[in-house]
Amino acid sequence: MDTSDRTAHSGEAPDDTRPDGAGAGGRGWRRWAMDTRPLRRPAYRRLWSSTIVTAVGSQLTAVAVPKQIYDLTGSSAWVGYASLAGLLPLVVFALWGGAIADRMDRRRLLLITNSGLAVTSVLFWVQAATGLGSVLVLMVLLAVQQAFFGLNSPARNASIARLVPPEELPAANALGSTVMQTGMVAGPLLAGVLIPVIGLSELYLIDAVALCATLWAVVRLPALPPLTEAAKNRAGWRAIAEGFRYISLHKVLLLSFVADIIAMVFGMPRALFPQLAARTYAPYGEGLALGLLFAAIPIGAVLGGLMSGTFSRARRHGPMVIAAVIVWGVAIMGLGLTSNLWVAVVFLAAAGVADMVSMVFRGAILLSAATDEMRGRMQGVFTVVVAGGPRLADVLHGTAGSALGPRAAIAGGGLLVVLATLVLALATPALREYRI
Incomplete structure (x- = not known):
């Protein structure tokens, strides 16, 4: 693909300079450390910086919502059902948002959707501060939040290939993933500390303030309009259908989605974390256990990101995805087989490293294998898979955990991940042979 596509409308001159040891070569520790070359490009640096402030705030809400629902109902199944309430708007608006991101200036779309997310967080704060105590209201707000997230994510992710x-x-x-995962470490840990001190409502308020702060960084992004006149047509169902046809004609894109669905649906047990914290790991302290469980996967992902020089230059993207998903499944099996909190944290951290590797190469496959006029729609489908898969997992694990117990449900899910991924790898050479 023509690299000029990614710079023509960025408003920034491409920067081809390389710090010593930071390029494809490098020696000693530089080959292990994170590759920071993209940060030398001002436009990408602005997009990246817009995620820093909100990384912690968004995770405060991610912990507060299931905690509030579990407190109101005493049921992990309700945590899963509430998560499902956000799935339909996420699916619809991510697919539509991907089509919109291919039809309008992506910077403008980011401004609109970030504003909507901030308003939604304010409403979360209002319902908690007034003591409304309604699961229905929480589910409605979660649905609205996921609709804005579905519109926002494709534009944000599709913009990257125009900037580097x-x-x-x-x-x-x-x-980008390391920043978000760092927030997922600090956010849950901070939530575990703050909930007994200030309560849930203030966590929502912190998230709202953080989202407002991102608007400044997004305002300073260059304009990112469509590159062709054909891409300026109306973003309707026909455009969405074109995206699915595009996926069907590019098997490696389809298989990368399937690999992530396997990992997330069968192997993401977050709906069971409140139950594990309250029962299995209660002797360690419920608040501490809850914070550690939510933070452990991101901790591993951050460690993987800091050492991404070991893998970010690999050219065999398909095999890297397959190996990472198998390691994820094995680590989740280990989580289900232990009753020791600290051993559980180690297994979840190992899963986080594997998840980082998978995210890096699945994202690279999507951005490199798709043309710019299709990237928004590819990222829309990617958003549905990445965010929708765990929500299906919430229902599956919440229901299975209530029926079989949390540890059995988790171990069984990890085993299914390993078996299904091996079948996928053996049956479909397109993914295991993909390289750049």
């Missing part, structure tokens, strides 16, 4: 050259896409994905 192809060889830096894995590094850019690693940088």
Whole structure:
């Protein structure tokens, strides 16, 4: 693909300079450390910086919502059902948002959707501060939040390939994922400390303030309009259908989605974390256990991101995805087989490292294998898979955990991940042979 596509409308001159040891070569520790080349490009640096402030705030809400629902109902199944309430709007608006991101200026779309997310967080704060205590209201707000997230994510992710050259896409994905995962470490830990002190309502308020702060960074992004006149047509169902046809004609894209669905649906047990914290790990302290369980996977992902120089330059993207998903499944099996909190944290951290590797290469496959006029729609489907898969997992694990017990449900899910991924790898050479 033509690299000029990614710079023509960025408003920034491409920066081809390389710090010593930070390029494709490098020696000693530089080959292990995170590849920071994309940060030398001002436009990407602004997009990346817009995620820093909100990384912690968004995770405060991610902990507060299931905690509030569990407190109101005393049921992990309700945690799963509430998560499902956000799935339909996420699916619809991510697919539509991907089509919109291919039809309008992506910077403008980011401004609109970030504003909507901030308003939704304010409403979360209002319902908690007034002591409304309604699961229905929480589910409605969650649905609205997921609709805005579905519109926002495709535009944000599709913009990356316009701001950095192809060889830096894995590094850019690693940088973005590491920031978000760092927030997922600090956010849950901070939530575990703050909930007994200030309560749930203030967690929502912190998230709202953080989302407002991102608007400044997004305002400073360059304009990112469509590159062709054909891409300026109306973003309707026909455009969405074109995206699915595009996926069907590019098997490696389809298989990368399937690999992530396997990992998330069968192997993401977060709906059981409140139950594990309250029962299995209660002797360690419920608040501490809850915070550690939510933070452990992101801790591992951050460690993987900081050492992304070990893998971000790999060219065999398909095999890296397959190996990472198998390691994820094994680690989740280990979580289900232990009753020791600290051993559980180690297994979840190992799963986080594997998840980082998978995210980096799945993201690179999507951005490198799709043309710019299709990237928004590819990222829309990617958003549905990445965010929708865990929500299906919430229902599956919440229901299975209530029936079989949390540890049995988790171990069984990890085993299914390993078996299904091995079948996928053996049956479909397109993914295991994909390389750039």
